[in-house]
Amino acid sequence: MPRHDDDPAEGWTELTELDAARCVAVPGPDDDKYSRGVLGMLTGSPQYPGAAVLGVEAATRTGVGMVRYLAEDRPTDFVLRARPEVVTSDGRVQAWLAGSGTDPGSRSAEASARLGEAVASGLTLVLDAGALDRVDDVRGPCVLTPHAGELQRLIEAHGETVDRATISADPRRWALTAARLTGCTVLLKGFVTHICSAEGxxxxxxxxxxxxxxxxxxxxxxxxxxxLLATNAQRIADDPGSLVPLAATGALLHARAAARASGGGPIVALDIAEALPAVVAELSSRRPG
Structure with missing residues (x-):
């Protein structure tokens, strides 16, 4: 895909349903929980255990073969009460998700060590919220998932000055700026979510x-x-550029699950997670033969 260095407003396209359908890995008769993908999760904290539960609910309902959840006792207890099938011991994973519901200022030594191992592993990563400060240690394909305030801090940590209002006014430019500063795929959350890579x-x-x-x-x-990243591990290994459509597909599933759960009225986050299987089924039915 060509770069458009002269104009950050150019070259953006809306993810199509067909392209999203291609990103949904549907298991076959010979698949098992390992071949379907294992997602390692370093999320939640004693202060914010609910974030861990919500992320685990979403991951399991999107179609991963196994979630391997590693964290302190309090969020682990919350996760196991909600999803007893989650594994809480070390072992192989195909991708990592880190940072949701964590605060780098109160990160324990144990959590810091686990996060350090994940970012240095070379495996595909999603860095969210409280793990964005470790972006410079990443050694593999990586998706960053900031909102505008988190993007501001990320950009300023890399030597550029910008305020949140400026980012919100021109999200395309600043998402691209962050991608080029970090070398990672950036998913900037908003009513319109922008997903981009340094490669264009x-x-x-x-x-x-x-x-x-x-x-x-x-x-x-x-x-x-x-x-999605865990279930598409081989695709990412063959083509790191596939991170952009895969991350965008996550945003599309999220948006459609929210709309299905809402029906025009208010919802809570767990409603979105619970609506994901029906949206995944609908999208996967549109996969080309």
């Missing part, structure tokens, strides 16, 4: 309801993206 790939996903603006919705989005 640019996609948008437009929401259909503003009721998605609710606490925990971002944790659900991160879980859905993590599941």
């Amino acid at each position: 790939e640019r996609l948008t996903v437009t929401s259909t309801t503003s009721w998605t603006a609710t606490a925990g919705a971002g944790d659900v989005l991160a879980g859905a993206i993590g599941a």
Whole structure:
């Protein structure tokens, strides 16, 4: 896909349903929980255990074969009460999701060590919220999932000055700036979500309801993206550029699940996660033969 260095407003296209359908990995009769993808999750904290639950709910409902959840006792207890099938011991994973519901200022030594191992592993990563500060340590393909305020801090940590209002007024320019500063795929959340890479790939996903603006919705989005990356591990290994459509597909699933759950009325984040299987089924039915 060509770069458009002269004009950050050029080259953006809305993710199509057909392209999103191609990103949904449907298991076959010979698949098992490992071949379907294992997502390692370093999310939640004693202060914010609910974020871990929401991300795990989203990942399992998007279609990952296994979630391997590693965190402190309190969020682990919350996760196991909600999803007893989650594995809480070390082992192989195909991708990592880190940062949802965490704060780098209160990160424990144990959590820091786990995060350091994940970002240095070379495996595909989703860095959200409280893990965005570790972007410079990443050694593999990586998707960053900031909102405008988090993007501001990320950009300023790399030597450029910008305020949140400026980012919100021109999200295309600043999402691209962050991608080029970090070398990562950036998914800048908003009513219109912008997904781009430093190499020039640019996609948008437009929401259909503003009721998605609710606490925990971002944790659900991160879980859905993590599941898509784990289930498409070989595709990413063959083509790192596939991170952009895969992350965008997570945003599309999230937007459609929110609309389905809302029906025009208010929702909470767990409603979005619970609507994901029906949306995945609908989208996967449109996969080309």
